[in-house]
């Protein structure tokens with residue numbers, strides 16, 4: 001039986017009710033985990049209000065601003081985890097960003113700034129958050145991030161985010177190797193395309209979804225809940241032997257050739 005009771009989970013990346021992180025938070029809560037939620041703060045506080053209202057039914061015991069580009073906010077987030085929880089069992093890294101202009105057209109047009117922004121927010125942040133989580137995962141732990149097939153194969157318009165996902169997937173392996181002796185497992189879920197705020201920035205996302213619906217063995221794409229179920233499994237003791245892996249939750253699309 002999947003049982004996450006007694007586990008404390010920090011979930012990043014909820015923007016709205018379409019967010020994959022929202023699907024994950026719901027399934028972790030259903031498994032009995034205690035939740036801490038971080039959100040990306042904006043000047044007018046709109047994200048804070050929206051996310052707070054959304055997550056309220058899950059009764060999070062921590063609700064914190066955390067822009068992963070901001071060192072002070074990352075440090076304060078984990079200081080709050082330490083002060084309020086004393087330990088951490090689960091870290092969900094479910095965030096990414098690239099400039100919209102870099103998610104369409106010729107890949108070679110990518111600017112140095114665009115490369116740095118995408119890699120910093122979408123890939124380096126996993127390592128930064130894992131570094132902060134490491135001393136708090138005193139009873140072992142599970143770290144889960146989200147990736148996409150565009151980090152392994154060329155997908156039209158995915159461009160710089162493909163480079164970021166390749167770096168992210170390799171970071172999963174290096175982190176798993178380093179943290180394994182502390183019984184901290186690190187895995188990624190490679191999700192099929194789902195309509196969200198982030199994915200709508202990728203040129204032609206609807207065409208990508210329709211293509212998957214025609215080709216994938218299950219003849220559909222996947223839901224946030226299906227990704228959430230896999231994340232809950234990876235965070236549970238049922239997955240105690242799994243680390244350093246990229247698990248495809250994509251209705252089987254990844255296996256298909258011609």
Ligand code: NAD
Pocket residue numbers: 012013014015016018019020021039040066067068069094095096097121146147148190191192193194195196197198199
């Ligand atoms: P989303 O827009 O709901 O979530 C992206 C999140 O990233 C948002 O909550 C946003 O606030 C956060 N974010 C952006 N910049 C940040 C920063 N500097 N600091 C902190 N948070 C920041 O979209 P989503 O599709 O749920 O994306 C979640 C993850 O899933 C991403 O890593 C994405 O690449 C991955 N993914 C998405 C799909 C898809 O088709 N939607 C497929 C595979 C993987």
